[in-house]
Amino acid sequence: MKMKFDILTLFPNMFSSPLQGSILGKAVEKGLIEIQTINIRDFTLEKHQVVDDAPYGGGQGMVMKVEPIARAIESVKSQNRSAWIIYLTPQGKPFHQDLARRLSTQLHLVLLCGRYEGVDERVRELFIDEEISIGDYVLTGGELAAMVLIDAVSRFIPGVLGSDRSAAEDSFFNSLLEYPQYTRPVDFRGSRVPEVLLSGNHSAIALWRRREAIRQTSLRRPDLLAKARLTEEDERLLEEVLQGKSIGDRGLRNADEGQK
Ligand code: 4FV
Numbered sequence: 001m002k003m004k005f006d007i008l009t010l011f012p013n014m015f016s017s018p019l020q021g022s023i024l025g026k027a028v029e030k031g032l033i034e035i036q037t038i039n040i041r042d043f044t045l046e047k048h049q050v051v052d053d054a055p056y057g058g059g060q061g062m063v064m065k066v067e068p069i070a071r072a073i074e075s076v077k078s079q080n081r082s083a084w085i086i087y088l089t090p091q092g093k094p095f096h097q098d099l100a101r102r103l104s105t106q107l108h109l110v111l112l113c114g115r116y117e118g119v120d121e122r123v124r125e126l127f128i129d130e131e132i133s134i135g136d137y138v139l140t141g142g143e144l145a146a147m148v149l150i151d152a153v154s155r156f157i158p159g160v161l162g163s164d165r166s167a168a169e170d171s172f173f174n175s176l177l178e179y180p181q182y183t184r185p186v187d188f189r190g191s192r193v194p195e196v197l198l199s200g201n202h203s204a205i206a207l208w209r210r211r212e213a214i215r216q217t218s219l220r221r222p223d224l225l226a227k228a229r230l231t232e233e234d235e236r237l238l239e240e241v242l243q244g245k246s247i248g249d250r251g252l253r254n255a256d257e258g259q260k
Contacts, residue, residue, distance in 0.1 A: 012037035043071035088142035092131035104156035113142030179209035
């Protein structure tokens with residue numbers, strides 16, 4: 001079943017190039033996802049097409065008016081009542097891999113991109129199903145956040161990452177960071193690819209990668225390690241890592257043991 005993204009924005013052209021070409025562009029060509037931009041300005045009634053106004057109570061900046069956004073959302077809802085309306089805003093819940101996976105089970109996402117100081121509060125009260133933030137910083141608009149969401153969610157759509165790949169192998173799957181990756185040359189200015197990766201010994205390689213994922217996570221994101229579901233073997237590897245046991249040889253040795 002194709003997944004549909006409707007993007008409500010004042011700058012539809014921003015979406016032309018980022019979503020063309022590359023993996024997302026191919027996914028659109030393959031009919032796996034559909035991305036449509038809807039210009040909120042097309043839903044203004046008066047000739048000046050005003051979409052923002054000064055905030056009641058004074059203060060800096062402008063606020064996006066409720067009426068054009070209401071009409072735009074109602075026009076989408078008139079085509080599909082079960083469309084899920086998301087507002088990208090710093091006040092939203094933090095976006096993360098599990099949320100991306102959950103959203104990928106929806107068939108029709110509508111992404112509202114704010115501008116200026118944001119939208120009139122009645123938009124949130126009356127029309128928004130979920131508010132999502134891509135990070136604790138302020139953007140000039142929600143468009144880039146919408147692109148981030150579309151990219152991360154689309155990776156869970158079967159076939160988007162290519163036949164053999166699935167987003168399930170990614171970083172953050174089971175909330176561990178990715179293990180180090182290497183490719184040719186074996187030796188770059190004296191820095192060599194770890195022997196185990198050249199050994200062809202797949203169980204030793206898997207063990208090394210697991211240990212490195214745990215090491216990288218414990219070094220860089222201990223907060224993630226705290227919520228990772230670690231197996232008994234993972235706990236053992238974590239112990240090793242914390243005791244700073246060397247990787248190389250132990251890894252190879254261990255793996256072979258099993259085979260004898
Ligand atoms: C944002 C974020 C974000 C706030 C004011 C748009 C801007 C302007 N959206 N995650 N961080 N939005 O900064 O999602 O209206």
